[in-house]
Amino acid sequence: MTTNNINAQVTLPTKLYQTIQKRAEQQGHSLNDEIVTLLMTSLTTDMETLEKDFILWETASDEDWNKIEAMLCLEES
Secondary structure, eight states: OOOSOOOOOOOOOHHHHHHHHHHHHHHTOOHHHHHHHHHHHHHHHHHHHHHHHHHHHHHOOHHHHHHHHHHHHHHHO
16 A cells, blocks of 8 residues: 655754644644645745746846846946
8 A cells, every 4th residue: 555645753843833733723633734734835835936936037038137147247246
């Protein structure tokens, strides 16, 4: 039998553990489920931001790139 989960151990600072535990209780989740939810939310948000940045990067005009390049050259001087 295969599973899509990997058992991992994480050491949390006491204050963070207590905060997550309280949140889990309020949401009716187990501590494990709450940690997974928080991590997935964080990663999803980061991926959405990265995707938007990538789209902006690809759609930038040559003029925009020239401005950025000029600005970087000035900062190096």
